[in-house]
Amino acid sequence: MDCPSIHILAVRTALPGPPVDNAALARRLGTGDAWVRWAETGVGVRSRHLARDLESGAITHTLADLGTEAARDALAAAGVAPADVDLMVMGSSMPDMLMPATVNVVADRIGVNEVPTYQLQGGCAAFVQALQIAVRRLSSGEARTALVLGGDTWVKHVDPSSDVKRLSPAELTTVALAGDGAGCAVLSVEPRPGAPVLRGVDSRLAGGPPAQTLEWFGAHADTGQPAVTDDRAAVEERVPELAAEAWRELLDGAGWKDSDVDVVLPPQHSGRVTDRVTAALDLAGVRSVSRVEEAGNCGNALMLLQLEEALAGLSGGGRAVGLMVEATEWVRGGIAVEVP
Structure with missing residues (x-):
């Protein structure tokens, strides 16, 4: 899809809490140095940010929390008011719940209302697919300014307090890989000097x-x-x-x-x-x-x-x-x- 007139006014992201390195995760799981080396070299991840407290197991952030933070920061960086947004699209494989849609929770929190909102559920393709929908509506003149969000939280699928001996190889790989986060891009048909x-x-x-x-x-x-x-x-x-x-x-x-x-x-x-x-x-x-x-x-x-x-x-x-x-x-x- 060619989209020569769509400008990216800002991109901002949100990560929950400080980074958790492999050594800290290994201590919580009860694994040793060999697991740390495997996570870093065999998987290729040194650290991640988790929406769950590593020690207590308590959930500290929802996807809506992270999406709201990213959207507010992106709007501020773009100099765009919530009232100027006329489209929101979000892509996620792990929304907070079946209903309500996380995109609507975020919209409500940042003060966006009376606009079309869409939520796409899919793996890591969902953000690009959300971007396609936004570009389509912007290019057709149905919207002038859009927020496109993408993010995931693994809190339902990864529990650091799990008994590592009971985890399958796929689940153990997921524990090593999983990180939580969200981001937001502000798109506009209005050109700005220097805007991508x-x-x-x-x-x-x-x-x-x-x-x-x-x-x-x-x-x-x-x-x-x-x-x-x-x-x-x-x-x-x-x-x-x-x-x-x-x-x-x-x-x-x-x-x-x-x-x-x-x-x-x-x-x-x-x-x-x-x-x-x-x-x-x-x-x-x-x-x-x-x-x-x-x-x-x-x-x-x-x-x-x-x-x-x-x-x-x-x-x-x-x-x-x-x-x-x-x-x-x-x-x-x-x-x-x-x-x-």
Whole structure:
């Protein structure tokens, strides 16, 4: 989808509490140094931010809390009043509850009302899909200013007080990977000097058996069924292939060559997978922005974390391509952004 007239006025993110490193998580789980080394080298995550207190197990933040913080900060950075927002879209794989929609809770808290609101539920593709909906409505003239949010919290699925001996390999990997966070982008059809411009946004179903599943009931429902499954071999094999396809599709859509891109935002399934993607793309001279190593896999917040950092580094101008591959049902896509 070509979107030459959509401007990104601000991107802001919110993470709950201080970072929790692998050593602190290992102490809580009752594992040893070998687990710490595995989490850092085998998974590729050094720390994460958790919406649950590590010691007491109490939930400290909801997704609505984090989304509200990110949205308020983004509006302030953009100089946009809540009354000027006429569209909100949110992507998440783990909303706070079935009803009400988290996007509506956030809208109510920040004072946005009488506007269309949408919430998409999906893996790490949902933020890009939310962006597609916003771009479509902005481009058609149905809206002029939109908030697009993405985020996830693992509190229903990851309990640091769990008996590590009872966890399946997939659940143990999820404990090492999981991080919580949210982000918000302010989009507008009104041009501003120096504001980044969306040159493309795309997502499409690639098909195939899911490599990851996440049951709605969570880790604590005592159903006897696994809350999480994770085929790491499939993720590590297929994500780089689909990322390369998404890269070519986005560049062709924007009319760019490989050498036109200054920054790439690779998929963030884990630090290990990110390394495989950047190696597969073989982009000499293109800076890679990765956040999964210190923020964990916070799902639909990760591209916003990457984008916030990338745009700060492109204040003098440049082009960035963000890649997304969702392994739950193999969705590929991403965004192309140009900073004047």
